[in-house]
Structures are given as structure tokens and as C-alpha cells.
């Protein structure tokens with residue numbers, strides 16, 4: 001059960017993504033809040049734009065996936081001209097079936113990038129989707145995310161005890 005909270009790769013910053021060892025994955029599903037940008041910023045900044053452009057230059061198809069409400073997600077997606085799934089209800093696996101349909105791909109061709117163990121990592125693991133955990137882009141969180149972070153802290157402590165995952169020890173990279 002604890003393995004459901006262990007990401008396939010773990011990076012400290014989005015710019016480390018180019019070092020993640022992937023196999024057949026071609027679709028990147030990217031979380032928005034605190035992965036690409038702070039939850040209280042409406043549109044993409046230079047950092048987010050650069051990262052999303054970089055993914056597309058590398059030949060990935062990109063879709064934005066967020067548990068946030070449609071208006072927020074649609075506005076952000078519009079700022080980078082990308083498809084999206086809003087109110088994704090991660091960690092429920094349903095969203096990955098929506099991605100499959102929208103992007104015409106298989107589960108094992110999807111990579112999810114996100115910042116939370118409880119939503120992003122757990123959801124991807126339940127759907128057997130490759131998941132990259134990225135440290136949050138900023139420290140401030142939405143109210144419900146703050147609760148999740150408390151639970152996440154507890155899970156991290158358990159994972160560390162079991163030698164399954166250590167916060168700050170990045171892995172899954174080609175050069176490791």
C-alpha cells in the first residue's frame with residue numbers, strides 16, 4: 001500500500017525533468033497549482049511557459065490536469081494554448097481515462113507531473129501511470145492543500161521509515 005505514494009521519479013525543479021529516464025511515454029499530463037505556478041496566479045509566467053514550450057519542442061503532447069475549478073484552469077490553459085481537464089478529482093483514476101480519450105494514447109504512454117503525494121502520485125499509481133513528483137513551485141497552498149500537506153508529512157515520515165522515499169533525495173534520472 002505504501003508503494004502507492006512512491007513516485008517513479010522525483011525532481012526538485014521542473015527544469016530537472018529533462019534528466020528523467022522515460023521509455024515509451026509521449027503525453028505529458030501536467031498539474032497546474034504549485035507545479036507550474038502558484039495557485040493564486042491566473043496565467044502562465046515565463047518559467048511555466050518555458051517549461052511547457054520545452055516539452056513540446058521535445059515532441060511531447062501536453063495536457064493540463066487540475067483539481068481546481070473550470071474557470072481557473074481554462075484561463076491558465078488559454079494563456080498557454082493547451083488542452084486541459086479541470087475538476088479532475090485526482091486521486092480518482094477517472095481523469096487518466098479522460099486523458100487517454102482526449103490525447104488518443106494508452107495509459108503507459110502518459111506521464112503525470114505533479115507536486116502532491118495524495119492527489120498526483122496516488123492517482124497516477126492507481127491508474128498505473130508513470131508519475132514524476134516535483135517539489136512545489138511556491139510555499140503557499142490552497143486551504144485544502146494545506147490539509148493534504150499535513151497528511152503528506154505523516155506519509156513522508158512513514159515512507160522514510162520504510163526506506164521507500166526521502167524528501168529532498170531526487171531520483172529517476174538518467175545520470176544516476
Ligand SMILES: [Mg+2]
Nearest residue numbers: 031033034115
Ligand atoms: Mg498541485
